[in-house]
Amino acid sequence: MNSPTPSVCKANSSAGILLIGSVSWALLGAGLQVLATIQLLVPSLAYLLPIPWIGYGHLAPLVSFLFTYGWISSGFLGVLLILIPRISGIPFRYGRLLTSAAILWQFAVLVGLAEILWNGSTGLLSLPFSRSVSVLFFISFLILGTGLTRGLGRSWKSGPLLPRLYLLGGLIAFPLGLGTAELLLRGSLAPGALQIIMQFAWHSFLHHLWLTPLALVLLFQLLPALTGRAAGSLSLGILSWVATITLGGWIGNSLASEGPMPSWLQSAGVVATLLLGVAVLGNTLLFKPLLEGKWEECRRQVALRFFAVGFWSYFASYAWITFLALPGVRQTTTFTMVGQATQALLLFSFYGNVLAGAIYALLPASRSMGWPSHPALAYHFWFTTLGAALLASAYALAGIFQGLALNDPGVPMSTISSYLRPFLVIVLAGQLFWWIGQLAFSSIFFASLLKLFPSVAPVAVFPANRDIPNHPLHPAHH
């Protein structure tokens, strides 16, 4: 196992801040999400307690913001700060600067939260906060991203190529997307309908060119390490990477149907989504052999269990997005709850499980600790998995029913709302399950950080790498 150097320890403190923030924002977001759904389910509550900042209109964008920027982005950056110096063998310099950047990211989330609570959202898709918050995110990212890029550049040839390619794509897409969206959406440079095109483009960049590539970095780097198998065809992997990076930014256009989007852009979005489905299939073919016959190991290794669910969710999420892009389906499901189903699949099933797997795999290595055998680990897995499955399926069915009913002019809007109620009950149950799972994870995460559990020998990714020939973590490479 790599022994941590002092610089790595400094990087660990920045990773620690990002991970503590990530776990905390997820807990808060999960609680607020439950509150928002209760309001949607029982609209009369708003009459009993008319407080603007806990109204559905404030909470819904806030929850989305907390999950995207607070939980997942912060968490991915945290685990990458642990991973990159170890696989590159190059410790981070300027540890204090990285720690300041990690604190700045949390501060940006906090300011964004306060803004959306008190002033409400800006209404812009995936950009519900003011320019000052974007600037904070941007500065923080520049420091964190520079640290990660340095390790990436110097170790380019010393390890598997695919995770490095995805990391490179993600690290360039985020500042490019955020910077141009900020300039064009808030600088009056994009008039009228062009603003809507920009919003969909930024939404695509955020999810499919920033979060998805980072999740794939972790899958491509850690799954082979945990399973002791190497990923198959490099050519197929590179082809899928090129398709993901080239087409990911176009997917948002398939969300719109008619209206302000030029029809060629909508068609381009549909074609991009269908082609990206092929790229996802390529990656699935690469991952699947790694997990074959590993069920027993999945039961024993908590990290591998989360990665396995994360990988299948990756496939399911993009299969769902591809299904929604089909012209007949798109026309029916636009402006329905299928959007929330996609969000639930991506956030809770794909990104969430990959992040949890990475934390379980990497935190022991960074803090020289092992996860104690505790029922909370099982609670975390089962409650979050069940919760995410309930959420995604209930939203998906609700959206399809809603779309079909909206297309029938004989069904009044109030009846459509009543159709949605049983699905919202299941959504609420899913959100509660997910919250309980996240509570279980938080308890074990914070207790382990505070060393409240008896120390256990680390059973994590780095010792396992010794068995993989030609792996960057193999002793021969150091």
Place this chain on the structure above:
Amino acid sequence: MKSSQALVLVFLALLFAWAGQVALGFFQVGRLEPILNEETNYPAPPTPSGLAQTGARVFASQGCLECHSLSVRGPSGSADLTRGWGPRRTVPRDYLFREPALIGLSRIGSDLSNVGLRVPESKDLLMHLYNPRQRNPNSTCPPHPWLFDSSLAGPSIENEALSVPTRDWKQLLPSYEAKALVAYLQSLRTDYALPEAPLK
């Protein structure tokens, strides 16, 4: 693959996405101009008032977009026109003066592209904001009482006061935000013809 090759490839791929959407989008919809109606001598789409533009931000901040869309589709493949949400489908030119330009995410409530046409009276819109169930008992829209100020009525009730029962000689007056939001909602109408979307 060398790191420099990968870097060039990533830049080209991202440039392709940006140039394809933003640059081509700019040439197609970013340079649209209003059409002058020769009969009325008014431009279409009409320029919204400053109050309505403020109202667009209030509309976004109150989270109305979480349940209402601003895009009428049709006539084929959608029942939007049959539901009476507008006299014609919306097209990119309709969003020309909208700042911020928004289309919404979900339709838990009705589409509002033509709410100014369907509910033209400001009193009705204000009442809906204060208590949506006053007009429609089955409404799932939450009330927004914080957009109204309670003040002593004085010798007579002011014109713009809501006609709701109050206690202690009080009257409910719409705040600046409520007035702006109503002005914005009244500005949402597409009852003008455009070359690409004529009225029936």
